[in-house]
Amino acid sequence: xxxxxxxxxxxxxxxxxxxxxxxxxxxxxxxxxxxxxxxxxxxxxxxxxxxxxxxxxxxxxxxxxxxxxxxxxxxxxxxxxxxxxxxxxxxxxxxxxxxxxxxxxxxxxxxxxx
Amino acid sequence: xxxxxxxxxxxxxxxxxxxxxxxxxxxxxxxxxxxxxxxxxxxxxxxxxxxxxxxxxxxxxxxxxxxxxxxxxxxxxxxxxxxxxxxxxxxxxxxxxxxxxxxxxxxxxxxxxxx
Numbered sequence: 001x002x003x004x005x006x007x008x009x010x011x012x013x014x015x016x017x018x019x020x021x022x023x024x025x026x027x028x029x030x031x032x033x034x035x036x037x038x039x040x041x042x043x044x045x046x047x048x049x050x051x052x053x054x055x056x057x058x059x060x061x062x063x064x065x066x067x068x069x070x071x072x073x074x075x076x077x078x079x080x081x082x083x084x085x086x087x088x089x090x091x092x093x094x095x096x097x098x099x100x101x102x103x104x105x106x107x108x109x110x111x112x113x114x
Numbered sequence: 115x116x117x118x119x120x121x122x123x124x125x126x127x128x129x130x131x132x133x134x135x136x137x138x139x140x141x142x143x144x145x146x147x148x149x150x151x152x153x154x155x156x157x158x159x160x161x162x163x164x165x166x167x168x169x170x171x172x173x174x175x176x177x178x179x180x181x182x183x184x185x186x187x188x189x190x191x192x193x194x195x196x197x198x199x200x201x202x203x204x205x206x207x208x209x210x211x212x213x214x215x216x217x218x219x220x221x222x223x224x225x226x227x228x229x
Contacts, residue, residue, distance in 0.1 A: 004156070033216070041200060043157075043219040056216055090156055097214050102147070103204075105156035 003027050006091050006106035013081060014114055020077045021109045023091030031055075032074040033092040033103070034066060043090070049074055050097040078111075086113045117218045118146070118186075118203035124224045133190040135223040137203030140184065147204040147217060148177060148188050157202060160188075195229040 004025045013019055025032060034046040048056035052068045063079045074091060091106040118137040127133055137146065145164045149157040163170045163179045163186065170177045176189040190197055200222040206215035 035219070040221055041151075041224070042221040043202065045216050045218060048216050055211065092157075097212070097216075102159040102162065103149075103157070103217055105158070107156045108154075 004091055004093055004104050004106040006089075006109050009107065009109060011109060011111045012114065013112070015081055015083060017081050018077065018079045019081060019111070020075055021089055021091075021111075022073070022075045023106060024073050025091075025093040025104070026072065027093055027095075027104060028072075029093040029095050029104070030071055031094045031097040032068065032071070033094075034074065034076050035090040035092060035105075037088040037090060037108070039087070046089075047074075047076075048097065055097060081111075081113045083113050086111055118205045118220045120201070120203055120220050120223045122223060123221070124226075126226045126228065127193060128228050129193060129195055131193055131227075133193050133197070133225055133227070135188045135201050135225070137186045137188070137205075137220070138184060139186075139203075139205045142181070142184075143206045144215065145206065146179060146186050148175075148186075149202045149204060149219075151200045151202065151222065153199070160201075190225075193225075193227045195227050197227050198225060200224045 006023045031050045033048045037043045046060045047066045049068045065077045068074045088108045088110045090108050092103040118139045121136045147162045148160045151157045174191045179186045202219050202222040204217040
């Protein structure tokens, strides 16, 4: 069983479109994250949720809206896609927030905006 | 918030050689973690070292932490072609409203091990 699963793995879309990426974890963790990895491999935190509540929004544009229907799921919806949104988006989870513990990552969702 | 900065950005070695990667950071930390990312895959946790520890081992991996120099190193001994990957350090980064920290990453060291 995959611990943190993301879908889709690849997304190719036109500028201006809206798209969603889904993430689920079956580890029973309380905290989930979205990270963005750019073409230079720099990995940057976007959002963090703890027990369905948003605890970190790292100055991400309003076009990005995370939603956590329950603590096992954290989805990312992106409106009005721009070229600069092209990146690999990683979902991750951890047992608790900021406890210094291990993050478990999904396999990533590669978004290409044309 | 701070992030770890890995050095070198790229490292190319022959199988059997040791690989050393470094991570520097700016402010005091509670712990530091190392992760590995194979091409096209997610990050996988390798090892965590706490601020009161100086060295940790896990198989062929050795991590050191020097809090006075604000730096850590990851040593992979007797490297194998399968060790080819990017290696990231993660430090205490973005603080949450509750006062805890979200792990913050740099851009990693890309290691190539030639067979």
